[in-house]
Amino acid sequence: MTPDQMKDASLLELFRLEAEAQTQALGQGLLALERDPRLSQELEACMRAAHSLKGAARIVGLDSGVQVAHVMEECLVAAQEGRLLLSPEHVDALLAGTDILLHIADADSARAEQASLAVAALVERLQSLLGESPAPASAAAVPLTAPPPLVAPMAAADEPQGLAEPADAAEPAESNEPRRADGGEASERVLRVTAERLNQLLDLSGKALVDSQRLQPLQVSLQRLKRLQAGASRLLDSARDSVCPSLDPQTQAFLADARRLLGECQQLLGEQMVELDEFAWNTGQRAQSLYDTALSCRMRPFSDVLAGQARMVRDLGRELGKSVRLEVDGVSTQVDREVLEKLEAPLTHLLRNAVDHGIETPDQRRRAGKPEQGLIRLLARHHAGMLVLDLRDDGAGVDLERLRASVLRRGLASAETAARLSEEELLAFLFLPGFSLREQVTEVSGRGVGLDAVQHLVRQLRGGIRMEQLAGQGTFFHIEVPLTLSVVRSLVVEVGGEAYAFPLAHIERMRRLAPEDIVQIDGRQQFWHEDRHVGLVAASQLLQSPEGRAVEGDIPLVLLREREAVYGVAVERFIGERTLVVMPLDPRLGKVQDVSAGALLDDGTPVLILDVEDMLVSIGKLLASGRLDRIDGGTRQGAARRKRVLVVDDSLTVRELQRKLLLGRGYQAAVAVDGMDGWNALRAEPFDLVITDIDMPRMDGIELVGMIRRDSRLQSLPVMVVSYKDREEDRRRGLEAGADYYLAKASFHDEALLDAVFDLIGSAQG
Known part of the structure; x- marks a missing residue:
């Protein structure tokens, strides 16, 4: 050239x-x-x-x-x-x-x-x-x-300003400075730096921040040494004062020299501690400043993802015979460049969806008493370390009856089930793959590539999305994603003696569960949460980690949600919330099951960041297998085992009454809703006694007793029948089937049940 x-x-x-x-x-x-x-x-x-x-x-x-x-x-x-x-x-x-x-x-x-x-x-x-x-x-x-x-209309620059990616290191973009949009000269020189270099800088600054925290234990140790020296000095003075009159001059001189040397050590140690405190403070401040600056290099204003979106909304509206405008608040909100790049596709889809499905034609809006021009509002803001996006249109909302009919027509639910679906449950169908309300394919929609793609992209960003609508007034989408993929706000827990981190964006909530609140249903452990039974699994079994220290008392739980499904994951200890610098795993490892990345805690302890999307799949497979580890509170070693009783009754009131009576006497109690449920529970884990009703759906108590007695592993298990039927023939049928005790509910009272349990298996500890 x-x-x-x-x-x-x-x-x-x-x-x-x-x-x-x-x-x-x-x-x-x-x-x-x-x-x-x-x-x-x-x-x-x-x-x-x-x-x-x-x-x-x-x-x-x-x-x-x-x-x-x-x-x-x-x-x-x-x-x-x-x-x-x-x-x-x-x-x-x-x-x-x-x-x-x-x-x-x-x-x-x-x-x-x-x-x-x-x-x-x-x-x-x-x-x-x-x-x-x-x-x-x-x-x-x-x-x-x-x-x-x-x-x-979508001709946004591939690279945000100042972050283009040449093959080499940082260098000036041009000798001439680019102009601003208003024709003036740029106030800051723009450099081109590769994303890999920025990631490396952020990684090094994060490690420097961790290293600066390691000075704190040294400061604590020196404080303790200073206290020990002061104590030694006091003891030396006391010894000198108590024996000084009887000591010869040479010994007194030795004591005086020792006291003087100890005083000099104390003075020198005090001076060094002052210098160390100042050094530690300065190092921490500089490391934090370096980390914040490195992080800010990756941050861009939210407006970068909006280039061409207002134009796209306007042009698509005119193409469809609609008048639409887009209003955006929070354009200066700072977001990680990588997050912005990955947000463009889902945002574009939601905006096109709002224009195509939400906003009505001018004639329809006029008849509804609305302005002819439709309005789409997008708000971007920070909240608790997350980028929150609220997208709202003033269109017609979702036709729920049309949606219900579409669900029924596609065979996704029976007529009876579809009729009972709530608004929230109906809207969830819109996020299914291939689901579309459009009967015919157009250039804009109807191909079934809909909100499921948006949800998938948002989840790839470790975020979440939910949808609401108000008939005739519009649709609302609420999206939360991390501000940066380089840093993740997490709940750190202990599993098998190791630290693991759950990204906060995927946690429904955290809580502690009393062991007596765990129930057995269909062979699975569950607990009652927000008016529903929630499945319970052990994190140690999911992560295939060795059994750690025993949990004393209430069990720490992390609740995860996948659409309408909620799962409880039992851990050993909550360590606390932390902001972690993401360290990608070595690519030679490939995809590690249930793990997305690594990080370091403030004290340098390594921690694995969990891939919750992957973990939800693992939970589903584990529940389907039926091979679940039993979760229980209290010590697992060195303590007498509490005897376990299975209560089988189709009456919720009777089940709960008997369960609470047993818990009050110190026994462990699990419940089953009928004979089949009880049989599944007995095959899944050991019990010391079964208390069963007779009249129940699917499998009655007599059949359950017969199956227990025919099973070589269970045939010696004590069984008590508690029934409303107090006739002699019913008593004889129960005892002939193999029951060890028959108690009529008509003469039932608390002590009668507990006395019978004691007669059959003894006290709760054994």
Whole structure:
């Protein structure tokens, strides 16, 4: 390449940089002018941007760019002078010119003729709207360096400003500084740094922050040493005072020297501690500042993900015969660059969904008493270390009966079940793969690639999404994702003597569970939470870790939610909430089951960050297998085992009464809702006694007793029958089936039951 060619290439690159900034300003200004054509500030800013692009195109020799920018400038000047009132048609043409200017330098000669025709058509269109005679075609058909597309509503730059990724290390982007959108000089020099370099810097700064915390134990040890020295000094003084009169002068001199040396040690230690305290404080502050600065290098304003979104909403609305505008609050909210990149696709889908499915046509909105123009509001904010996005439209909401009919038609639920579905349960179907309310495929929707894709992308960001709607008033989406993928706010727990971290975004809540609140249903341990039974699994079994220290008393639980399913994961200890710097696992390990990354605690202890999405799959497989470890509170070693009783009764009242009586006497108690449930429980874990009713669905008590007596492993298990039937023949049937004790509910009282239990298996401890 010749020096002249290199110079031209450099100028073209500068034009591209300026075109990105100026066309973004033009797009935003034109959308504002469409709402209010008399905004003098916006008119001035748009005219100045078009004028700047005209001059820049002239410098690099893009004559077609000069023509497009010139006719746009003329249109905007006419609006400034009051000779023209901008209409949506004017804005359409001006936005098309903006698209051409953005891409006019990205071309090859093969498309020059097509681009020339596009430029000629646009110039003629704008001149026609201005009321001028169109220029001859030959004047407009100037060969282009690159063919611009007429419409590119989603033409956001691939790289956010200042974070492009060349192959080499950080270096100046250009010797000339890029201009701001308003035509002025940039106030800060822009450097190009690879994302890998930023990740490495953040990793090193995080380790430096951890290392700075290691000085704290040394400070504590020196404080203890200082106290010990002070104690030794006092003892030496006491010894000297008590024996001093009887000591010879030489011994007294030795004691005096020892006291003096000890005093010097104390003074030196005090001075060193002061210096160490100051050093530790400064080191901690600098390490924190380094970490914060490294983290901020990855942060970008939320506005970076919005480039072209307002334009897309506006253009799609016009294509569908609707008038829609997008309002955004919190555009300056800082978010990690990687998170922003991954948010663009789900946000685009939700916005297109709101325009297509939510906002009504002007006629429909007028009949509903709404403004003809639909409104979509997007709010971005920080909350508890998360980026929170609230997306709301003022459209028609979701037709629940149409949704219910679609669920029924697709065979996703029976007619009886579909009729009972609540609004929340119905809306959950919209997140299923392949589900769409559109009967016919259009360019916008109907292919079944819907909210399930949005939910999947949000979950990949370790976040969550929920949906609400109000018939006739609109739809609301609430999204929470981490501000950065480099740092994750987590709940750190102990499992098998090791530290593990649950990202807070995936935790429904944390709680402690009393062992007596655990019940046995269908062979699985469950507990009552928010008016429902929740399945319980041991984290040690999930993670295949060795059994750690015994849990004393209440069991620490982490509750995880997957759509409508909630699971309780039992851990050994809550360590606490921590902000962890994510350290990717060595790629040679491949995908480690249930683990996403590693990190270090403040004291340098390694911790594994759990992949909750993966863990939910593992929980499902574990529950399906039926091979679940039993979870229990209290010590597991060195203590007498409490005897376990299984209560089988289809009456909730009777079950709970008997369970509480047994717990009050010190026995462990599990419950089953009928004979089949009881049989499954007996095959899953050991019991010392079974108390069963007779009349129950699926399998009655007589059948259950018979199966117990025919099983070689269970045939010696004591069984008590408690039944309302007090006839002699019923008593005989129960005892003939193999029951060891028969108690009639008619004569039932607390002590009678407990006395019978004691007669059969003795006291609770054994």
